Structure formats: structure tokens, C-alpha cells
Amino acid sequence: MAGLDHQPPPFFKQGPAPLALLSFYLALSIALFVTDLRFHTLEWMRQSIMLVIDPAQRLMQTPVVMLADTHERFAGMQRLQDENEKLKHDQLATAPNLLRLSQLETENARLRELLGVKEREKVNGQVAEILYSARDPFSRRVVVDKGDGQGIVAGQPVIDNAGVVGQVTRVFPMSAEVTLITDKNQAVPVQVVRNGLRSVLFGLGNGQLELRYLPANADVQEGDILVTSGLDGIYLSGFPVAKVVAIERDSAYSFARIFSAPLAAVENFGEVMILNPRKALPERPPEAVSQPGEDSDKPGAPRPKKKRVPKKSGA
């Protein structure tokens, strides 16, 4: 028998009862959970713990990075030459459009000035590398290597060479967390390129996106390209987001179920571009104009209750 532990079990000094400790820690965890979920006031705690965790996480990602590097190194001359060839070819293919871009831009600006329409915003941003994806199996998020130190703020849109990837949701001192557009309930305001129909695109969590709240007879076809509409004041308009892959029109439901696949390599590793935040949009007009004589008892009530006003006046 191995009853020879050098310390005998404490007889008098036993500390709080296990059940009391359990209820204390359970209450603490649940309190943290609810506070973080509903009030979002624990970011300072997350930031300070992240300072300790972040170097360790980067350290553990190095084997993968090194493997990828060696693979790259031994990839061979032939493949690199092919890739170079292809890139040159692509550059030549896009050259006619690009060369005329500056001229088109000035022309567009002049025309817009003539029409009295607001100028299009210029796009600027900084390139960031995806470090790792968060281990959490419940959400689609990645961590990139630019953070507070490089001037990243929460809310900035993230794109890659094919389209929108996601949005910065949390900023740490040396890194930032990007929620992908495929994350559950991550929403992007989009419009259909073919006819300009506006809607909101929601992530489903399984790598697909769904166009919600469109009537069953909406003019959407398979293969339609969806681009950002720019109505939210976060994404600039015109970035490709997704392509419609399947449509279910069931007369039992009032809305069509429209599924689409992201155009950008959303779930892959690589380099992305974090776009600078947009200029603030002009303020929204007041939502409900109260009729003269009505609502005079509550002048400060901000909530529009248009539906109820006529009822009251009728009664």
C-alpha cells in the first residue's frame, strides 16, 4: 500500500466544504457568462488575459508555419515559373481595364459632380496575415496579425482578392479577431448585381449563406452574383460577396429560401486586406413625423408609433 504521502491529510484545516466551493465557482462562471454575453463589459479582462495567451498561441502555430514554409521551399522551380507565367498573363488580361481606370474614375467623378451625387469613397487598407482560426467549434472566426498597434478598430471590413471575407469584431494589442461572413447570424447588406434587388445576407454557420426575407416570387436566379450594397455604413458598395447556388420556392412559406456560397476563400488561410473604416454616413432623417396636434403631451418620445396614432385619433 502506498499510504506514505509525506503530508498527512489535514484534520482540522479543511477549508470550505466542496459543495460550497462548487456553488461559488458555478455562480462565478455563470455570472461571467451572462455578463460577457449580454453586457459586453468584460473586454478589459479578455485583453489582459490575451496578453499572456497570445505569445503561447503564436508559438504553437509555428510548426504549421514552418511546414508550410518548407513545402514552399521545395515546391520546385517549375511550379513557381508556371505561377509567374500565370500571374503575368492575368496582369495582361486585366491591363485594358486597369489602364483606363484612372480615366474612368475622373470621368465618373465629373459626371457625379454634374449630377450632384455624393463622391464615391476611395478604398484604402492594410494587408494582414491570418495567424490561426479560433479553436471554438461553435463559430467561424480567424485571428490576424494586425491589431491595436497598427490602428485597427472593431468594425473594419476584411476582403481578399475575390470578395468580402468578414469583419473585425475584437481588437487585441497585437492581433485582431475577424468574424467571417459564414459565421452564424453574421449579416451583410447586399444587392443582386443583375437587377439591383437589395437584401441582407446571413451566415448559416456551415460555410453557406442565406438571403433572407425575400418574397417567394423575388427575381433571384441561380448563379446571380451578390455584391455589398453599402447601406450599412460599414462595407463600401460593390464588393462581391457570394453567388446564389440554390433556391427553394415553397408556397407554404411566404419567403423564398435562397442559399449562396461565398466568393472569397473565406475558410482558407492566407493574406487578407483590412479596409479602413468608412466615413460616417449622414444622419438618418427622423423616422416618424408627428402630426400637428397629436402627441403634444409627449414631445420627447423618440419611438415611432405610427400604427397606433390613427387608432387613437379614431377612438
Place this chain on the structure above:
Amino acid sequence: MQPTFSSSRILLPVRPWFIFFSLCGALLLNFLPTSHWPGVPDWLALVLCFWGVREFRRIGMGWAFLFGLLMDVADATVLGQHALAYVLLAYGASNLARRILWFPLTQQGMHVFPLLMLVQLVEALAGLFAGGEFPGLGFFIGPVVAAMLWTPLTFILLLPQFQPVERDHNRPI
């Protein structure tokens, strides 16, 4: 250190720094990109469970809560999700400790399996409550693998306690 029915040799007392070191090692293992693969166990839960059973006076709910918070931040989940699961695990482990150690190693693994499954279940429920998606059944293969790893893990983590402090050449034990 707990007595078991089959231990034929006297184990040295555990060194506290070794417990801490192994917990940190398990935390680092959890940071590896392999943890995305289905069937890869939650190393931290496994090691916490091991020390919770072996040394329940040293590793209790406080340490479980602390490491749970670290995992929450590393995973970018809602704070308290892992902490809640690990606290329950530590409580279960310390309650079952005196019983589990009387069984052979393979049966100990079977005793530990429900505890580890409880961790995954609590995490899944908390994740769903926080608005996440259902992670799929692959998420629940981890505890099965972890329970099978109980035997090798016991040998590895008890290795520093197997060695004698000073060997007497005249009277080798």
C-alpha cells in the same frame, strides 16, 4: 497520492511544479492546430481530470476555473464557458477520486469517460445558448479517445514519482 489495490511500489510524493508544468503543457497542446480535427481530445480537461483524481487536495475547482478562463480567451468564446465545464469536472473528479483509484487502469478510463463527456456537453450547451451552431457529432468523439488515453497518460504523468530519491547500493529495493 492515493493508495490503489494493485500498487506494488511506493510512489514518491508529487512535486507541485510538475503538476503546474503538465497543466501548462496540456494548455499548449490545446493551442496546436490539430485541435480542430475531430477526435482530438481536450488535453487540458484530461490532465485536469487526472490531477483532480490523483491529487484532489492540490488541484481543485480554483485551478480548473483559472485554466477554463484561459481557454475561453484563447478560443474567443464567451467568458465562463470552459470555466463552467472545468469546474464541474474538477468537482466530479474529486468526488469520485477515492473510488476510481481502486479500479484497474482500463476501468479507471471508463469511470473518467462520463466526466469528460460532461465537459463536452456543458460546452456544447453553453455554446448553443450563446447563439452558436451545433458543432456536430465529431465534437463528442474527443472524450472517447481521451478515456482510451487514460492508461498511457497515467504512466507518463506518474513517471517522476516512480524514481527513487537516493539509491542505496547495498540494499537496492
